[in-house]
Amino acid sequence: MANLDSWRGKWALVSGASSGIGEAFAEELAAGGAHLVLTARRRQRLTKLRRKLRSAHGVEIEVLAADLAESGAPQEIFAFTEKRGITVDLLVNNAGVGSYGEFRSSNVECELGIVQVNCSAVVHLTRLYLPGMVERRLGDILIVSSTAAYQAVPYMATYAASKAFDLLFAEALAREVERYGIRVCALCPGPTASEFQKAAGVPDEIVVNVEPADHVARVGLRALAAGEHSVISGFTNWVGVEVQRIAPRRLVTSAAEILFRPRQRG
Ligand SMILES: NC(=O)c1ccc[n+]([C@@H]2O[C@H](COP(=O)([O-])OP(=O)(O)OC[C@H]3O[C@@H](n4cnc5c(N)ncnc54)[C@H](OP(=O)(O)O)[C@@H]3O)[C@@H](O)[C@H]2O)c1
Numbered sequence: 001m002a003n004l005d006s007w008r009g010k011w012a013l014v015s016g017a018s019s020g021i022g023e024a025f026a027e028e029l030a031a032g033g034a035h036l037v038l039t040a041r042r043r044q045r046l047t048k049l050r051r052k053l054r055s056a057h058g059v060e061i062e063v064l065a066a067d068l069a070e071s072g073a074p075q076e077i078f079a080f081t082e083k084r085g086i087t088v089d090l091l092v093n094n095a096g097v098g099s100y101g102e103f104r105s106s107n108v109e110c111e112l113g114i115v116q117v118n119c120s121a122v123v124h125l126t127r128l129y130l131p132g133m134v135e136r137r138l139g140d141i142l143i144v145s146s147t148a149a150y151q152a153v154p155y156m157a158t159y160a161a162s163k164a165f166d167l168l169f170a171e172a173l174a175r176e177v178e179r180y181g182i183r184v185c186a187l188c189p190g191p192t193a194s195e196f197q198k199a200a201g202v203p204d205e206i207v208v209n210v211e212p213a214d215h216v217a218r219v220g221l222r223a224l225a226a227g228e229h230s231v232i233s234g235f236t237n238w239v240g241v242e243v244q245r246i247a248p249r250r251l252v253t254s255a256a257e258i259l260f261r262p263r264q265r266g
Helices: 020-031 043-057 073-083 108-136 157-180 196-200 213-225 235-246 249-260
Strands: 011-015 035-040 061-065 088-093 139-144 182-188 230-232
Touching: 011 020, 011 073, 011 108, 020 035, 020 043, 020 088, 020 213, 035 043, 035 073, 043 061, 061 073, 073 108, 088 108, 108 139, 108 157, 108 182, 139 157, 139 213, 157 182, 157 230, 182 213, 213 230, 230 235
Parallel strands: 011 035, 011 088, 035 061, 088 139, 139 182, 182 230
Antiparallel strands: none
């Protein structure tokens, strides 16, 4: 549990805490003695997790159901913590959605929802919580990006672009605010065991080299505590990204197209 003690006795806000990596963040942080604000749309999942973590670790936990596809949700979440006098010292921007298939026939609401949840809500929540952190000269922000951030991904075009946004946003902010003692880090997982692939409609055969969500969450929290600006979870994922850096971009995108191409296509 090295480094995860950084947030003992402090409040951490985890978005997308109802499953997968977000639930794993909640478990890791509670085990390290952090108090939690858990948010996602599925309230029942959150209250069940609250019961479990409270009895296992004796930390305080607040739950708020909010839909980050709604533009007002970040302000609602901020107002919720303000009203309760909760000082959020760790913001984990984890909630995220994806979609799979040809963009031309995609559901436009779904594509716009990806941009709203993965990008706009991240910017908004960060903008709301960061000034207080700077004022206190204390605070950490983890933004969950993806290895999809490092190249274009045909058939997941909007998703990969949204994760590239998250990575660059986090890295820029990290540099801007380190002088105030604030740490910001982008966590870039590769395929991870969660509900993400099914929700996004990604075919099983594309999902290989899957890492457990608790491992991925630990990698992110450790990197944040160590002052890293970004981290790729998993050695194989790291090698994949590094190899791509020296290859021509067009070649990399062509390889991704072949890998992600829907099987039934001619
Ligand atoms: N799994 C992977 O292979 C993988 C790889 C790289 C990066 N990631 C990133 O990891 C993060 C966590 O995903 P995961 O893998 O843990 O998937 P997951 O199990 O599907 O969890 C996604 C979380 O986001 C929440 N969420 C989705 N839409 C939301 C909305 N409109 N408003 C509020 N919350 C919403 C979900 O809660 P509700 O449904 O209850 O709202 C859920 O708690 C995402 O940012 C994802 O892009 C995942």
